Amino acid sequence: MSSETPKKIAILGGGPIGLEAALYARFLGFEVTVFEQGKIANNVASWGHVKMFSPFAMNSSPLGVAAVSAQDTQYSAPSANDLLTGDEFRERYLLPLGESDLLVDHVQTQTRVLSLGRQGFLKNDAVGQPNRSAVPFRLLTVDSDGSESFHHADVVIDCTGTWNQPRQLGPSGIPAIGERSTTEEIEYRIPDFQQQESLYGNRHTLLVGSGYSAATTLTGLSELVTRYPETRVTWVTRDGTARPFSPIPEDPLVERSKLTETANQLAQDANFVRHLPGSSIKAMQKSITGNWKIEIEGSHEQLVECDQVIANVGFKPNMEMLSELQIHQCYASEGPMKLAAMLLSSSATDCLQQPKTQAETLMTTEVDFYLLGSKSYGRNSQFLLASGLTQIRELFTVIAGRDELNLYDTIQPSP
Ligand SMILES: Cc1cc2nc3c(=O)[nH]c(=O)nc-3n(C[C@H](O)[C@H](O)[C@H](O)COP(=O)(O)OP(=O)(O)OC[C@H]3O[C@@H](n4cnc5c(N)ncnc54)[C@H](O)[C@@H]3O)c2cc1C
Known part of the structure; x- marks a missing residue:
């Protein structure tokens, strides 16, 4: 000093x-x-x-x-x-x-x-x-x-x-196959759904991540569902549990605990959400018509087709x-x-x-x-x-x- x-x-x-x-x-x-x-x-x-x-x-x-x-x-x-x-x-x-x-x-x-x-x-x-x-x-x-x-x-x-500097959404923190060439098309932050209804309303969104940002995004998408009932979300979390957020006992920040509780409930109960715990994104590709093809690995290995990708991965x-x-x-x-x-x-x-x-x-x-x-x-x-x-x-x-x-x-x- x-x-x-x-x-x-x-x-x-x-x-x-x-x-x-x-x-x-x-x-x-x-x-x-x-x-x-x-x-x-x-x-x-x-x-x-x-x-x-x-x-x-x-x-x-x-x-x-x-x-x-x-x-x-x-x-x-x-x-x-x-x-x-x-x-x-x-x-x-x-x-x-x-x-x-x-x-x-x-x-x-x-x-x-x-x-x-x-x-x-x-x-x-x-x-x-x-x-x-x-x-x-x-x-x-x-x-x-x-x-x-x-x-x-x-x-x-x-x-x-x-x-x-958003982190990558692929397994182990490295880019998924195809992520580097599609970075500009991936939303790495929290969209303002009021302003972007046409992108997400009645569309199928893939959401990756399980932090407070992902919880905020999921809650925002749930608010769209009342106006756009065909809105769908596939939520991929690395964590293998059905309720991705562990509540902080007697959390003094009431809004924070409400947010994570809402996200946990949506993961378990909401019809518009399909939660894939214990999974990650292996590969992704965007077609010229704008649709994504996503290859998921882990506990729920499968191919998903969707319209938007939101990566709230830190x-x-x-x-x-x-x-x-x-x-x-x-x-x-x-x-x-x-x-x-x-x-x-x-x-x-x-x-x-x-x-x-x-x-x-x-x-x-x-x-x-x-x-x-x-x-x-x-x-x-x-x-x-x-x-x-x-x-x-x-x-x-x-x-x-x-x-x-x-x-x-x-x-x-x-x-
Ligand atoms: C959605 C969200 C909600 C949050 N809510 C809360 C909350 O309720 N309570 C709480 O305590 N925390 C909250 N946080 C966490 C944290 O407090 C905020 O991220 C806060 O903005 C961090 O402040 P900061 O000044 O460290 O960084 P930032 O707010 O990120 O500010 C960094 C600044 O540096 C500038 N900058 C970056 N690179 C350069 C460069 N090379 N040259 C010059 N300028 C540069 C940027 O433009 C920016 O203005 C929240 C975070 C997020 C993302």
Whole structure:
């Protein structure tokens, strides 16, 4: 850890955690630039139609609400218990935050970070040496016109999330035969069924995956059935049980437990769903008429013909942009090693029960480089915004060199 106060902080990604980290840094007087490849909270916008399962108070910081309220006396923050959609979260909190005086001139939208390295050093130079950590980082960015630029920073905080890199749907995590040539035709996210009724209503959809995204997709499809009674779903899960979701005992996040219970019930009882547990996709092919032929292997080996394929099989971090840095990564989750080890050592399946982040677990082998937010969890999908806010608070005790620092306690919105 460098002992001098760093001057310039580059934050990669203007999602919820990037914005909150930038705000914290600005309150402390650091010079900050957020590089965001799209618009503010770009990824949240792409799941804007989805209702969040944690209440607003868990997804926002008192510092953020204070910053927005201080600027706009008419601002009415969502209530602590409000369960917002992604769009509401973005419009009622993240956009005003990004446009607040403290951040507005410090966020460069439409600026994608392509790569970063340590000035004057290659990846394999000066391993763990103080002369490596004494020099700034150099970042290569590209804007929407295709213009490339270099930037420098003393500290880099990567908050670029994982949403931009879906995993493959084939067996063992590798692509199914034919997947690579049809990637553009596969939906890897959660469709807005209200907007895409013609694609899914009265059609046969193959759904792959058994996480919260798959549960959300299945619930969305079930809502289409009332208007489009011929809608059908074949749901393929690796898990061999008829009820793919194990309930979290006394789950404090009521919406989350409702979601998984609904998905379990649909898997067992709904006429429009054919659930194939213990199975995976071996091969896929799309005909010129637009129909899919899917070969399924495992407990329910068969050929399926369908109109649409939705693969909610998780995401992975983009480590390619960090490939010139010296980061010790977990070989399982691809997250930074110390944090990954802490998460792996916890057997908790509930993200709320994860051990609390300590500043020490955020240190990487590349001094002054940090991963926060959903990317810091790598392939582990347990990340919650509340954990990201804890990460920010812990990290700035290190960056500012003040063990007791906690702006979330000391700065509160006016009543
Ligand atoms: C459908 C859905 C619902 C969820 N609901 C909840 C919930 O209710 N409660 C909860 O706590 N969590 C929830 N999560 C999990 C998690 O909190 C969110 O994914 C959250 O958006 C993560 O925030 P983040 O800032 O880490 O990453 P993101 O929101 O993914 O933000 C990353 C940002 O980085 C930008 N970016 C990416 N690559 C680059 C690059 N190379 N250069 C520049 N910018 C880049 C992206 O455009 C994006 O704006 C949900 C997730 C999903 C997908």
